[in-house]
Amino acid sequence: MTERTMILATMSDSDDDVPLGARMPQAVKRPAPKADSSDSDDDVPLGARMPAAKPKPKKKPASASKPKPKKRKVDSDSDSDDEPIGSLMKKSGGAKARVAKSPAAKKRKSGGGASSPPWVKSGAKKMWTTLEHCGVVFPPAYEPNGVPLTYDGKDVVLLPHEEEVANFFAVMKDTDYAQKDVFVNNFWDGFKKILRNGPHAHIKEFSKCDFTKMYAWHLEEREKKKAIPNDEKKRAKAAKEKEEEKYTWATIDGRKEKVGNYRVEPPGLFRGRGEHPKMGRIKKRIMPEDITINCGKDAKVPEPPPGHKWKEVIHNDTVTWLCGWNDSVNTKDWKYVQFGATSSIKAESDIAKYEKARKLKDSVEKIRRDYFAKMKKGDPLEQQLAVTTYLVDKLALRAGGEKDEDLADTVGVCTLRVGHVEFMPPSTLKFDFLGKDSIRYLQEHEVDPLVFAAMSKFCKGKKPEHDIFDKIDPTKVNKHLQSLMPGLTIKVFRTYNASYVLNKLLREETPDGTVMQKKAAYDAANKEVAVLCNHQKGVSKAHDAQMEKLEDKRKAMAKELASLRKEKLDKNKGKIATLKERLAKLELNIKMKDELKTVSLGTSKINYLDPRITIAWCKRQEVPPPTVFTRALIEKFNWSMEVEPTFDF
């Protein structure tokens, strides 16, 4: 029995066994965006940057999207990423704005002076004075292997850039992605465009393509790699590390600090989560010419690879990123190289986050009084503010901003639709929707009768696909929250809730006993937080087999115990006692393993739980911190290690 079944009495057990990627669709589905094969911008070889200019039809009219009475971003601009660059340049916003403002800019600025460089926002806070780093590491160039694609029964050796893309697809044969039409179609569209103007343009039908040889080659390579002796692997790894060492550090205000993701993302097929309309699109190879470098104006500019140059070098001291580039699939997304989790810049913002959450403790009663008052006698907008705040407070839901249609259809509190909630009188609500990462939120909660009534009212006369909270959005909720506590936003409630619950449970539920037992209590508290925040993970492929094995072990042990008992011999008493104990331990183990199979403890540990709660508990209970924190976590939370044992969140 899983925790989720405990929470949700009516939930059927079988739901927990759904394999990754096959999680149930949400109760209400927005009409799927029409496939749009006119996307035009991926039709160039990887690495070649400028697509041919090409007119492009608009996607479906807004009316085809879900019949939502209120504004939803019309899709026109989600298409813009597919428009020829030339036309993009004329429009405002996005990557091109950044490009446009670049070259003019070698102007002075920072403190208070006259004119600012174009990258400096007026109100932004200065984050550093000096910043120096070595830039990024690029993935190795593609090495052609000459393994053919079989087309219509005949082997075809592709050009290197064609072969590379074919391999992206071939190696994914045994993933769930390969079974999804959207993924395959997107890949195929991209691949066709790559072949289109080359010698293999005759490859026109997916059904005639056979990637088996490429896949087999990939498996062989994998085996070869595995067969390399261990010490040789180690040596190669050490050599690589040495080569990359300099990229792992950056110097900010004179301090040498760890860089996070200094490696440029390699090309491949986009692996969007859930029903992402763009899954399978080709992620292009990022070139130095795509990369913007941010460093101090007096710093040594990192060397681009020989024969290349950076797209741009800027000196923006109001941001903390070191390098950045535009994502080729989700073209308005930026990818950044940031400082690592152990850096002081991240530590500082972590501390600020937890201190803000602690401050919420002082305001939360006021906020609760406020939302109950507004529920009773507010105008409709105020009532919606009140109810969303209630849900954020009690259930720790996410904000839920409007999303473009070229993204998976997921929701948060402000975007909940009527079909996502089931009313179970007298006052229980059953939620069933897809949240961040398309993770299903399926929980029942008894709510205050006022909330139940207000929700009923909001849903009345609406269709399942209509928004419940049609008068508000996260900005409005946050504005309201900030009127009650400066700096308060929706997401603070998740941090507050998670840390508050951990603090409370650790104080109330830690048993006297061994470190192991205390650790079990910690994990139990951690688990409660994970369930609250709906942090899930896929069930590992081996889970069932592992459970079966454990079950066999349990049976064998129980049998042995029974036979020992039957003998009724005095000398067996000790044996029976130890065996009983071992059996109990095993049973507990089995139970925990099953309960945790879909629950992810790590996410809350890394992002939501004030480490000072944990460290103070460790001190009080004489539990060494490495019992509950990994080495990386200890480093990340270095700033919390000197906390007083009496620390209370």
Added chain:
DNA sequence: ACGCTCACTTAGTATTCCTTTG
């Protein structure tokens, strides 16, 4: 007020590493 971009946090999964087991 609204739409949109930018920067940064939060998230699940893939891969690697380390330990245990047979």
Added chain:
DNA sequence: CAAAGGAATACTAAGTGAGCGT
């Protein structure tokens, strides 16, 4: 010593929210 199993780390997608321009 290899294979299995599980923990830890690496990776990158997907959120939030400030702040800008209109």
